[in-house]
Amino acid sequence: MQRTDFAAMTCSIARTLDVIGEPWSPLVLRDVWVGMHRFEEIQSDLGISRKVLTERLHHLVAHGVLERRPYDQRPRYEYHLTVKGLELVDVLMVLGGWGDRWLAGEAGPPVLHRHRACGQISRVDLRCDHCGEPMHGDDVDVLTGPGAAAS
Amino acid sequence: MQRTDFAAMTCSIARTLDVIGEPWSPLVLRDVWVGMHRFEEIQSDLGISRKVLTERLHHLVAHGVLERRPYDQRPRYEYHLTVKGLELVDVLMVLGGWGDRWLAGEAGPPVLHRHRACGQISRVDLRCDHCGEPMHGDDVDVLTGPGAAAS
């Protein structure tokens, strides 16, 4: 067998990992999110190999997470988040929140998020979209959905 | 240079990826979350190579995300989520939510989550922990925090 194909699994987590699960992809997305739109910027910020960055950017564009826009007569391009990509930033915020809480240590978090609606330095909080109460791993029962394997 | 060391980066996303960013790790975590606690169960559910599963389980235990418990006189072990690991399930729920929304297609989501507090089939929603309003990628300003690189 080849390297396992996560996209073929009947699991939304595995399918999402097929899009952003490769090494570096989440960090590329983060850079684009915080305003780095060009190849050279991202490459020198992350220290990623140019070859791998090329592959990741193309993969993210192919999956509709990033959009590649020319910004010059010369062959120069910028990468921007699509709506689909912007929603992936939710994942990054939760991922970063866990790192802030469990891995940042004495020094505290490297970055802070200011919520523009209220002006406060805030953290994200997971809530149930029905009742608005907190909703975490042990607050839910996992049931079979319509898209479960037919066999 | 070796394979890049994400743990050394001044970024909570990168540090979290050092813990669960390797291929298969999130799926291993999901399996444990939904009640698969034993090596053979997880191995046959995922179709992961035994070698890689061994490495991932040890890595997750070493980082305090899973706990390895004997359950027999014989050398038999079960893996359970720690508190630290349970909080990582937040990431999985958001990751899966994105897959449900963007990748599930006609068939609909493979699994559903029932929120025990209200009994409804629900999705998670990201909210500001100060004001309770929605908080997503373009609702925040990213600022330098106390743990930013000193240099």
Next chain:
DNA sequence: TCAACAGGGTTCCCTGAAGGAACTTTGAAC
């Protein structure tokens, strides 16, 4: 008393992907 068994791994080889450096292409500006 010793063979079979089952869970939880190790060990081996093969292939494919990441790292790193050097090279290429395109059009603009000097």
Next chain:
DNA sequence: GTTCAAAGTTCCTTCAGGGAACCCTGTTGA
């Protein structure tokens, strides 16, 4: 017409995943 800078591409080496076979431990049962 040479230089420049952005955005790749190519090549080589090393390391990690896939897969199959093997091992180790204690229990059962003939």
